[in-house]
Structure formats: C-alpha cells, structure tokens
Amino acid sequence: MKIAVLGAGHVGPVLARLALAAGYEVGIAGSGDPARIEMIVDFLAPGAVAQTTADAVQDADLVVLAIPWHRFPALSPGTFAGKVVIDAMNHWPPSEHPLGTSEEVAQRLTGAQVVKTLNHVAYQDMEPAGGRAVGFAGNDPDALRAVAEFLERIGFDPVPMGPLAAGRLLEPGSPLFGVAAHRHEFETFLKEQS
Template sequence: MTTLGIIGSGHIGSQIARAAIAHGYDVVIANSRGPETLTELVAELGPKARATTAAEAGAAGDVVVVTVPLKAIDDIPVEPLAGKIVLDTNNYYFERDGHIEALDRGETTTSEIVQRHLPTSKVVKAFNHIAAADITTDGTPAGTPDRRALATASDDQEAVDFVTRFYDELGFDTVNIGPLADSWRVERDRPAYVVRQNAEELRENLAKANRLP
C-alpha cells in the first residue's frame, strides 16, 4: 500500500491524512513544531499513522503532500522529495506570505514556485480550492449524479494520473487544467475557488478565470 508523506498538519494536511487512512493509505506526517506536537492527531488517526520530521516524512512517503504556507516553502527539504510526486495545496495570501511581485503581476503561479524549489520532484496542484472540512464529507461514489469535481495541474502526466486516482478514491471527479503554468485558473479569488461544483461547472469556472483577479 502507498505511504503518503504529509508535510504540514494544519486543516488541509490533517484532513488529507484522515481521508487517506480511511482509504487504506499509510500516513507519515510532520509539521514545523516537531513530532511531539502531533501526539493527539496521530492517536486519532490510529496505527496506520506516525509523526516524524519533515525530512523523514519526505523520505518515507511514496508520494508527498506539501501543505505549508507559501512563505515557508523554502524550508521544505529538497533531497528527500527528489523524483517523487509532490502534491502542492498552496494558495498565495499576501496578508500572510508578504507580497511576491511575480505573483502580483501574474508572471508565475504558486505551484511553479514550489516546482522551482523542488526541481527534481513531480509537482502537481491538488486540494487548494476545497474547504478542509469538505475533503472528508463531500466525496461520493463514482458515477453519482452531480458528483463534486476538483482540479489538478502538472507538467508530469504520472503526477496527474496519481491525483486523478486519489481524488476518485476520496469521492471526487477530476478536471485537468494542464501544465503548472495554467494553475492560476484555480488559485485564490478565481471563480472555481472554494465552491462546490461538478466537472462541467468546474470547467466553466476555469474558463471564466482572469489572470489577474
């Protein structure tokens, strides 16, 4: 069974951990404060989860989720994630992250920033446009009418294929935006951001997005 390394134990990270374990994954989770601060979460998650450091979570994960504030991306260890699929849940909040001129001008995307920091990883956008609570409550079986859809984007097809399978396991359809350069379509303040939508509605919202919201 796939081991999911999760770097970041906030709302999104902990919810992905819960959902992954419910679907048979092993989880190795880390945060910036140390594994001893994750005792309660790991106890809740059960025997398929353990807490460790970010470097160890990256090394242990067959696939790794990076879910930390954008301003903390440079703290993510590079070498343990080399060659691996890395799910990037990031959103740019200048109020938290400080102004990043290339993002303010629409010259790059959050996922491209993550990809530059992790040059040998297969970065893929995922879970950035869904409320954390919905990850474990909104999923439905494949074929359910009006099934909720989530978007992804990557320069690597293997990474897209994994996210598509993972979304489906958790109960969501997938819409592939395309390369990381186009992932701005699902970033903050765009029509597809944190709204419940099926695949057709998601495609429509992605098409309506403006580069500078």
C-alpha cells in the same frame, strides 16, 4: 502506497483521514519535532504516524504540501527529488506574482513532479469528499495519473486542468476557488479560458 502529508494544521489532518480511510499508509509531519504533533495526529488522524519531514517524505510515493506558504522556503529541496508532490498551498493574501505557487514549488523542488490540486477546497468542505469535483494541473503524465488515482480513491472527482501553469486558475481570486463546483462547471470555465 504511502502518503506523506506535510502540515498538521487544518488541511493536513483532513487529507490524512481521507487517505487512511482509502487504505493508504500515512506519515504526517509538522514543523519541528514529531512529538509536538503526536497528540494532534492521534486525535485528528488516528492511524497516521507523526514523523519528521525527511522521514515522512523518504518512504512516500506521494507527498502533499499542506503547510502555510511562508513555511515553504524552509523545506530542503533535495528531500523531494524523484517524488510526486501535490501542492495544496495558497499565497495569503492572494499574490499578484506572475507565477502560481506550484510553478514556484517546481522551480525550487527540482527533480520532483509537482501537481497543483486541493488548494481550492476549504478544509471543512473536504470531508466527506462525496464525489466533489477538484481541478488538478501538472506537466508530467505519470504524476498526473498518480494524483488522479489518489484523488479518486479519497473520494473526489478529479478534473484535468492542463499544464502546471493552469494551476493559477485554482488559486485565490479565481471563480473556482472555495466553490463547491461540479465537473461541468470546471469544464465550462476551462473552455471560457481557452
């Protein structure tokens, strides 16, 4: 199974390392020419392959969006058709927009199955995952299963949050954002929201 990680800043290389350690093949893309990030990738995620976004996504079974939110509009929506896409992005500063980032991603990337997760964990707290609970939200059962399996394999304890709109509960301003929560804390919070 191949993972495409879009983003070579803080989060992308950490997720690439976790995926490589779990036995996944990993392509990683930044903005622009892959040659610009080859040294970063070789140093921070040895074994991952620096690629263009189109090349990384084309062969991927799972795509992780770990780019700054303001760069998202530059992505070509057609590239993601038929893909399972993890949205690990956040609005910065936190947005008062009525939709969460994942709902906006799903509207733009028509034909992709979007799952919100990993955005609420600081990159420095991702490694080692050590069974840390992470919430995930999405609308497609097959995509949710694929993402849950991926999260488990890279060392997290995935907690289902519900439909994609519930991904807003993982964004800045939520009590779950940036907190090393355990499964029971996620589940208690979800009960309080219902």
